[in-house]
Amino acid sequence: MINVLIIEDDPMVAKFNAIYLESIPGFTLAGIAENAEEGWTFYQSNKVDLILLDVYMGKKTGLELLREFRKAADPVDVIIISAANDKQSVQTALRFGAVDYLIKPFTFERFQEALLQYAQKHRVMKENEHVSQDEIDTFLLRAEKPQSTVLELPKGLTVQTFFTIVKQIINRHRGAFSAADLAEETGISRVSVRKYLNHLVEKDMLTVDIVYQETGRPLNRFILKPEKIDILKTLSRE
Numbered sequence: 001m002i003n004v005l006i007i008e009d010d011p012m013v014a015k016f017n018a019i020y021l022e023s024i025p026g027f028t029l030a031g032i033a034e035n036a037e038e039g040w041t042f043y044q045s046n047k048v049d050l051i052l053l054d055v056y057m058g059k060k061t062g063l064e065l066l067r068e069f070r071k072a073a074d075p076v077d078v079i080i081i082s083a084a085n086d087k088q089s090v091q092t093a094l095r096f097g098a099v100d101y102l103i104k105p106f107t108f109e110r111f112q113e114a115l116l117q118y119a120q121k122h123r124v125m126k127e128n129e130h131v132s133q134d135e136i137d138t139f140l141l142r143a144e145k146p147q148s149t150v151l152e153l154p155k156g157l158t159v160q161t162f163f164t165i166v167k168q169i170i171n172r173h174r175g176a177f178s179a180a181d182l183a184e185e186t187g188i189s190r191v192s193v194r195k196y197l198n199h200l201v202e203k204d205m206l207t208v209d210i211v212y213q214e215t216g217r218p219l220n221r222f223i224l225k226p227e228k229i230d231i232l233k234t235l236s237r238e
Contacts, residue, residue, distance in 0.1 A: 002122055003030040005048045007039035009057040020108055024115050025163055036060035055082035055089055066096045079114055165196045166232050173229050176221040197222050
């Protein structure tokens with residue numbers, strides 16, 4: 001799990017950011033701090049991988065706190081989430097190593113993209129001693145955005161149900177499965193499961209074969225494409 005500290009002086013904004021955060025697999029809320037000083041104190045005594053950092057907060061700004069982290073040679077990753085949209089603030093944040101910059105108000109989709117992009121980078125850096133150019137390009141140039149494309153769900157499909165089904169697909173990645181198989185394991189209706197599977201087929205994540213049963217009735221059997229498994233693992237990571 002990626003442990004996240006939210007440093008935000010607006011309690012309502014902090015609450016919504018926490019709700020957003022905990023709806024994305026692979027992330028957990030380590031804590032919430034109301035100002036830079038409180039955030040620094042919390043960070044010193046808790047495991048934190050990523051900080052969601054506001055800019056304008058009381059006596060000390062988030063950018064000043066970010067500068068202090070870098071002066072201390074601290075490698076913690078930071079995503080700025082702020083209404084500050086002036087060029088100087090953005091440039092300062094990037095120069096001091098912010099991995100992303102979200103301007104309030106932002107959409108859940110943009111927030112989700114930032115977190116999933118970070119999760120991919122975090123996984124690559126954690127699991128590999130050497131990094132390929134393609135991997136660097138993916139999380140620096142954003143040349144590919146497979147996760148956000150997959151999560152552009154059609155009307156009537158929900159993110160939480162999507163995540164539930166994705167986890168079961170990961171468990172079955174070496175073999176074929178049907179909508180009925182996943183319905184039995186998740187408790188979600190077969191009709192609903194089929195909608196999510198068809199969406200993944202459209203997004204080129206799954207292949208589907210039609211098998212005719214002894215009764216003559218067709219049965220759709222789905223298989224996760226091997227080259228797509230890392231994308232779904234990022235989405236389902238706990």
